[in-house]
Amino acid sequence: MSKYDGYMGKVLFIDLSKKTFGEFPWSDEDRKRTLGGKIMAADILYHHIHPGMTAWDEDNWLVISTGPLTGCGVPSSSRFNISTISPLTGVLTSSNSGGDFGLMLKRCGYDAAIISGKASSPTRIHITEDDVQFLDATDLWGLECTPAQEALPKEFAKLVIGPAGENKVLYSAVLSGERCSGRGGVGAVFGDKMLKAVTAKGFKHPSVYDKGELVKLCRKWTNKMRNHAISGRQLPKLGTAGLVSPMEARGLLATKNFSDGHFEDFDMVSGETLSETKLLRNSGCTTCVMQCTRRCEVDGKDVKGPELEILGLMGPNILNNDLQKIIEWNYEIDEMGMDAISTAGTIAFAMELNEKGLYDSGLQFGKNDNISQMISDIAHRKGAGDELANGSRKMAEKFGGMDFAIQSKGMELSAYEPRRAVGQGLGYATSNRGGCHLNAGYLVFIEGLGLDIDNLTPNGKGALCVMFQNLMEAISAAGVCLFTSYPIFPSYVFDHPNAPITKVVTWAMPHLGPIIKLMNQHGNVLQLYIPLIPHTKAIELATGMRMKLGTYLTIGERGWNTERVANMVLGQKPGADTLPKKLTDTCQDPSDERTKVPLDEMLKSFYANRQWVNGAPTAKVLKRLKIDIPDVDAYPYA
Amino acid sequence: MIKVKMFGVVRLGSGVKEFECSLSEAPTVSACFDVLNIKSAPGSDKFTFGDSQVFVNHTRTTKKNFALKDGDEVWLMSPAAGG
Structure with a gap:
């Protein structure tokens, strides 16, 4: 159990090979360090993986995790995450999804479920409050995602794979209703384990530390989102x-x-x-x-x-x-x-x-x-x-x-052409799971779509990229949708895109690199609450855990560094943060030399902001973030 | 003639997809909104230069009195984000 509200206090461990289940040790200290979601999953996997391990290994784990806000009545908080070693990239992947599975997993009394081993025939795992059943799924095998879900009892929350997962297509998805955990091929790992479906049904609810105040906060938060x-x-x-x-x-x-x-x-x-x-x-x-x-x-x-x-x-x-x-x-x-x-x-x-x-x-x-x-x-x-x-x-x-x-x-890569948003290009290159726009930090939002900062300058992009990556990592770990982060920017700047104050903001952002760098490296000193980021207050009110902005950003940074060091254990080498030459060496507009991604220049700043050397967290950074230094000879920065 | 195209919330709110007008009707980008608000259906949302992003021939302008010339294509749109 946990002393913190918001959590169910248990992590389920399932062994498909032995058809057994039990509880995985996860302490309140772990909860404080990782919050939940993808950071929790990264931490669990980091302490489990070893050099040479692949997606197809029997002991490659699937970690399905929720956040402390999942199921607590916070806006857009039905998210859950699936992490594993990706068959597509060979390093960690994390795939975040809506749907009802995360909510139901918590109603079964679990914050997360770890699935190990491999079944010998098509299997469905069914999770309830008291039991885990290993059911024959031969009749489901071969079905597409909707028929597979329709063949299961309506009242269950479901995760299923389709034919692609069964055939180990390297970018197969897992579906919960119509929502996809798509990126990185988590569905192929399901298929390799002969796991066609996971279903869940429970009736528990997480307790909430200060329900009255949380309801008030959520009401304000919802209104703000509706008016943004x-x-x-x-x-x-x-x-x-x-x-x-x-x-x-x-x-x-x-x-x-x-x-x-x-x-x-x-x-x-x-x-x-x-x-x-x-x-x-x-x-x-x-x-x-x-x-x-x-x-x-x-x-x-x-x-x-x-x-x-x-x-x-x-x-x-x-x-x-x-x-x-x-x-x-x-x-x-x-x-x-x-x-x-x-x-x-x-x-x-x-x-x-x-x-x-x-x-x-x-x-x-x-x-x-x-x-x-x-x-x-x-x-x-x-x-x-x-x-x-x-x-x-x-x-x-x-x-x-x-x-x-x-x-x-x-x-x-996703659909954003980074030669017209070079910070987004930096994000694509550095993203731990690969060419993902969100794990990238989504700088394209301020490089033209929402705001209009200089989209072609490398100035300030390293610092901004790190800050956004850390913040989005923490938001995701809490169990809420990343779209809840848009109201962090006052609606005024979008409602008045040509106003002097908007022009000043957009002009200034690339010039704030040194200040943002200080925040990136010493964020923990920001022990304050900023109403523009209601996520931290919501975590406090839901869990009783002290959560100020600096702590929150540090948790995001910890997640990013944990994923990175795990990737290096799995064999990722310096130089992996790259893009195809089409994007770095060829100008989109041949008459404008700036319309290509100046990756090398931005990477220097990015690594400086993260205090990394050649794309690797140093022992000093790992120590500051309370991440164990990898116990492998190959890790050159220990 | 000036060609004016609407996108995003501006298009859905006004109900107008595009129109053409003479340079005398819309000598500046700001004037394009006056024409738009006349053309949009009664009761529909009204838009101004202040609340929209404006592009002239694929280049963003934040100048209300940006002078147009014959043959220009003007896009009026709202800020956007997603994932």
Whole structure:
């Protein structure tokens, strides 16, 4: 049990090989150090992994974890996380999702569940308050994600994989309802363990330290989100799909496998056109005020519509302007149980390989009549689909084209073209799990989309990137959606984008590097509460744990460093923080030398801010953050 | 002629996707909003230069009285974010 409210106080350990379960030791000190979610998972995995360990090892663990705010009535707090060694990248991955599984896991009395071992036949794990059952899932094996979930009792929260996970497609997803844990191939690890599904059903609720005050805080927080330009207007009205047009305006819309940032037909696949011609209604996660999901129709069914990433990557990035096709592909990818970003990115890469005569998969830019078949072939590893199922980095190793394989650490980039948002490029390169826009720190938000700081200057980007990465890491670990971070920026600057104060803010941010560097390195001294960041107060009121801004940022920093040092134990070498040459050596606009990612220059600043050497946390940093120094000879900075 | 296109909340709120107007009607970016507010349906949201992001020929401008010239394409849009 825990002395802190908010938590259920237990971590479940399940051994699939032995079909046994028990409690995993996790102390209040661990809770204070990691909060929960992905940082908790990184800490658990870091203390378990060893050099040479791979995603397919029997003792590779899946860690499904929630945060202290999950289930406590805080806005947008139904999130949970799945972490493991990624088969796509070979290093840690963490995939965060909405859906109801995290809430139900807590109702069963657990903050997290660790799954070890491998089953010998298709298996479903069923978790309740008192028991864990290992059930035969032969009848479910082979089913797509919706039929698999429909075959299970409605009242259970569910995690399932589709055919892609069963066939160990390296970027397979796990679905909870319609929400995907997609990035990094956690579904393939499920499939390798012959784990088709995990279900849960419980009735417990976390206690709350100061319910009255938390309700008051949440009421204010919800009102603020509802009245904010981003969380209250853009996201409910347009969803993330509303980014297509602003990205086109700024040359950020990845086009033809990131060869350009503009697509002439962008409006045919924009969020506005989606709203005007295809939208049935909005929906969203439990406890969320934004309801940013678009509902669309496929074959007479009301299904989850496309988000920005697939609109961009299955639209402009493959020279496709058919919105209905994207809606259908989005549905098919979900049904197969694959990560939409990596699926689409790998398809675009295969198209360029074909164009350059390196490998003919049958895929061509602008040709969309064979995409549906390819999605199915990838999931079932048939024909060329078997090659694409390994992702773009492994394809490049086999067929060539590494300079235009749009990935970082083996994970495909999302739809933001970083040559027009160079800080985002730095984030993609340094992201621990690979080419992820969120783990990257999402600087594109201030480099043109929400705010308009100089998008091409490297100045200040290292410091800003570190600060945003740490903050987002902590927000995620608490169990709330990252979209709750937008109101950290006062709505005024979005409501008045041309006002003098907005201009001053946007001008100043890149110049604040030295000050932000001090915060990055000595954040713990900020023992104060800033109303703009209500997450810390919510944690205090939910758990009773003292949580000021400095502590919160330090926890985020600890998570980032834990993931990094774990990756180095798994074999990541200095020099892994990189991008394909297409983005660093070729200008998007040949007449403007600044339209490429000045990665080397920004990396120096990034590493200085993190007090790292060649991409590795030093022993001094690890000691400050209370992270054990890795017990391996190969770690060169101990 | 000036071509004006609306995006984001500006487009959904005004109900106007695009329009063309003469340079005399919209000599500046700010004047584009006056034309938009006339063209938008009664009861729809009204927008001003102050609450929107403005691009002229793919370049952002924050100058209210930015002078337009014949053939310019102006985009009026709202700030956005996502993930």
